[in-house]
Amino acid sequence: MAFAVQPAAAQEYATTTIDKTRIWAGGGYQFLSLPEIQFTGTGGLGKLNRQNNIEKDFWDIGASTGAGIETAFGMWGDFLVSGAVKGFYSNVETDRRVQCNGGGATCVVIDPTGANTFLSSTLNTKATKDADYWGGQAELKFATGAPREIKPKLYRMDYYIAGFDIRGIDQDSHLHSSAGTVFTYKETLETTYTGGYIGFGGEYSFGFIPLVGNAFKNKGGILDRLGLRTYINATAGLYNAETDYTGAFSGPAATSTRLSKSNDELAFIGTVSLETRAQLTDRASLSFWTDYEYISSVPQLDYARPGGNTRLTEEDLFASRTMLRLNIGLGSQQLYADAPYAPDTYGAAIK
Numbered sequence: 001m002a003f004a005v006q007p008a009a010a011q012e013y014a015t016t017t018i019d020k021t022r023i024w025a026g027g028g029y030q031f032l033s034l035p036e037i038q039f040t041g042t043g044g045l046g047k048l049n050r051q052n053n054i055e056k057d058f059w060d061i062g063a064s065t066g067a068g069i070e071t072a073f074g075m076w077g078d079f080l081v082s083g084a085v086k087g088f089y090s091n092v093e094t095d096r097r098v099q100c101n102g103g104g105a106t107c108v109v110i111d112p113t114g115a116n117t118f119l120s121s122t123l124n125t126k127a128t129k130d131a132d133y134w135g136g137q138a139e140l141k142f143a144t145g146a147p148r149e150i151k152p153k154l155y156r157m158d159y160y161i162a163g164f165d166i167r168g169i170d171q172d173s174h175l176h177s178s179a180g181t182v183f184t185y186k187e188t189l190e191t192t193y194t195g196g197y198i199g200f201g202g203e204y205s206f207g208f209i210p211l212v213g214n215a216f217k218n219k220g221g222i223l224d225r226l227g228l229r230t231y232i233n234a235t236a237g238l239y240n241a242e243t244d245y246t247g248a249f250s251g252p253a254a255t256s257t258r259l260s261k262s263n264d265e266l267a268f269i270g271t272v273s274l275e276t277r278a279q280l281t282d283r284a285s286l287s288f289w290t291d292y293e294y295i296s297s298v299p300q301l302d303y304a305r306p307g308g309n310t311r312l313t314e315e316d317l318f319a320s321r322t323m324l325r326l327n328i329g330l331g332s333q334q335l336y337a338d339a340p341y342a343p344d345t346y347g348a349a350i351k
Contacts, residue, residue: 021071026289026325028065030090032133033058035300035315039175039185040125041108042100045117045306048108051098053127053175056315062092062131064321070141079142087136090321095128100180109181112247112259114304120180132170133319135193139163141201161199161235165269168192169298183251189299190244193267197237201273204230233273241267243299245312263312267297283329293319 038050068086075081100107105119143159171189244262249255270293277287300315 021069021330022327023067023069023330024287024325024327025067026065026287026323027063028321028323030062030064030092030133031058031320032060032062032090032092032131033318034060034092034129034131034169034171035298035317037127037129037173037175037301039109039127039303040098040100040123040177041110042102042106043108044102044104044106044119045108048305050303051100051125052096053098053125054094054096054129054173057094058318060092060094062090064088064090064323066323066325076142079144082141082143083139084141085136085138088134088321088323090133092131092133093129095126097124097126099124107180109177109183109251110304110306111249111251111255111257112185112187112304112310113249113257114306114308114310115257116249116251116255117306118181118183118251122180123177124179125175125177127173127175129171129173131172133168134170135165135167137163137165158200158202161201161233162196163198163235163237164196165237165239166192166194181252183249185247185249187245187247187301189301191299192242193239193269193295194242195237195239195267195269197235197269197271199233199235199271201231201233204232229277229279231273231275231277233275234271235273236268236270239267239269241265241297243312245299245301245310247310259310261310261312265297265314267295269296270294277327283331285327287325287327288322289325290320290322293317293321295319 033056036052036056037054039053040051041048042051043049066086066088068084070082070084070086073081073083100123101121103121105121107120107123109118109120109123110116140162141159142161169191171187173187173189175183175185177183242262242264244260246260247258249257272292273289274292275287275289277285279285295317297314298317300313302311302313304310
């Protein structure tokens, strides 16, 4: 099979804007699996077992919003190049209450400096965490041209991505107990990631899927048949992760301590993005967009033992962010080219 169109024709670049500007805005939800908080303890000093005051749970969920602008720069050699600036903001809150009723001096509270240790027969600790996850990116997208068939009934159009990224995870946590050892502990843990990424993506037709594709011969897959277009992006980057920690503790006998630490780590961030887009008008579309992210380094606190000190360590993190986005094209012409394998053109695009 061969495509009947020429690869340099601008109308064939179906994965990017056509010589104009697109803005988008949307909202949805964020899953964020931040490391646990293990501050209080049971078993006394001889057999100290840390309690999970806040558990690490992928299903911690919060609201998310985002916006961006993309504009086409025209042909750079064999590539149609577009540039984009975009950003997002998410907030995830979680809380948990744990108890210790071991009798005797088995419930343990140690201030973050390790200078003060308190033992009691009971604790009833309430912990809350408020995390802001935000980011901003500037990127270039290089579209390679007309779609091509890579196996029967699987068509794709490729583009390559290069970008600069800054994002942050800002955590505010609060622990307190009104039973046994009465204390209050507050901490801020802020990490800023600065780096760059490269990646690739494309628009795909899934007509090769068994049953689904065969049911619509010469019509693409079920999504194409419904007028929906499917995109997949994958990016990978290296970042400098700069973390600042401050912990403030107040306890019995007017005990009050404060500890601050900071460090820098090298972090890897990988993202796979899925988009399903429905055209509403010539200059408007609606996208269902999901980012799946892996971050190799997020801060984890190893809280002090008697005479010791709280240490900053690291953990990895998985996150997922889903948004419904409204895309609006600026100008009077059609925002996107028709897909060569759309229901009304699929047969004509291939010979």
